[in-house]
Amino acid sequence: MSRSRPQVPFATRYARSGMVCSVDHLASEAGVSLLRAGGSAADAAVAASAVLAVTTQHMCGMGGDLWALVHHTDGEAPAALNASGRAGSGADPDGLRAEGRTRMRFRSDIRSVPIPGCVDGWVSLHERFGRAPLAEVLAPAIDLASGGFPLSPHGATATSLLDGVANSEDYSPQSQPGDLIARSGAGTALREIADGGREAYYEGDFGRDLIELGSGEYTAADLARSQADWVTPLST
Template structure:
């Protein structure tokens, strides 16, 4: 069981203790939670390229008296041509080794927008820990070490063992350029020139000149006496809120260990997500209406698994969170999509590129069809919880591909409904819906999904009796790295970093 950590005037949680320490340093220097979040994320772009990086996208929720949402997801280049892919025989976007699945990365524009609105410290100060680690070296983590051979670049050559030092000089140069020249240091600098060359016509200079970060209206649902917030489309955040809305009206057993608990939450998640591929696109609206929650809740049968086919509706990734002494909370998620992403690296800087374009459709006329300037449907699902008076309760999120809303559904229900501590809610065994595929194809066949149970979960026999196909998986294998900071009624901060990350840390002051 993961221990809950407590702090009085600031806390940072992330997948890497080096990153959390960088964020806490910003708080110690008088920075805001936004400064801490950016510093933490910047270190992760250096030390965790198998999860996130400068070549990926970013979403964030911020509580500063009210809730704001930042969408810094990239857009397909001006040369995007779905007809060409179809003519080559593709029925879905290529997963690896194809630049067409690489929208222009939005991470840096996200940092710039977040810092511009909420930052207190100079960007050079915020990025300094990440620059030092990239230039001078960092100890390779147990999760990164076995995966370095996947990427063909000198930074990763020769293979690494846990604890061995790795340097990333091109990333250090790029971070320095951002610190001194802002977005131009990235999109118009060494990386931007390299991306244009790699693209071979996929992108134009204008594509890189157009800022990619937008402040948007967050989505909200009431559940268990709180308001839970997430991102609007093109994020799949609506799935978390829809699932919570369904579950909030069900008769849950008193203990999460009961198989009915896993059954009801799992069915809520399947019924919420079965038509995701049809309805999720960047302009989608009204996905979490009260009527839709009620309609889908009525489909949940406590006695058996439902066949959902035909029902119609009227990373990999890293997550981090920070709360400062003024009460600002930041829930930030940043990703390459699948592991190292596209497995394409900009050769000059050594920045690996995401493959978030796998979310596009190649069906002609589909609202999420791959095309110039479009944003793909996204799995990234940050969450933030407020009390009825509008004050901040929690910032929480996870990695996990399609399973992100499912993991958060379990963590948030444990926290709000069952009163578990952050450590209990984060450390408990999990289930997820899976197909045995990429982790990004769950909703292609919702009736064929298997309920995968993490080692230590006691639900297997009960779920099987309710009609669920069940499979066991080792603890921590594909069940996310979730992190949570909870603001207790007296103002003390209680946080937990996921033990599945091995080197994660919740640290405070």
């Protein structure tokens, strides 16, 4: 399998204690490396998800959400994690309807964006089921963000949609499959999470920037509250 041109839509890697399947072989490899080092399945899942937040964030990254269903071999009921972001306390659906809104603009209205739950999901999943230190779990993603990774064909297609949306130090609409992409900002955020947990992210530079960008949509109290809850899973 080429590192820059995966030939299958899902990349699966195996270790003696389990397997990891994701849309990116780099993420699958990160998960398997945690299993081989004695980490838990939760460690592997968080490691793979963190790599995807670097290499495949156009599908779901640190600005997105997370759900997890953890099964136990001893017959204990599965544990379900809902880390879907909540709207900021400044959200005003009645005001939006008064403006005549029937749907939210995808590109240009911050009011359609809830507080992202992904990082709280990582931290909650790791706190309850992880074995390896969080810094070790996030290390593969940090290395790829800092050292670079080959852009996938799917990622190159997604970056073409950036034209006219925003400036980016990481990508350009002209990025091609196989281009080496480094994401220093994502690497910095991941290192902060590894060192300081969720507070370093939600109450650090990211949180302050989101509050400023939201212009009243979000508050410091919104970001201090975890976006992740352990819930009762649906069953049949």
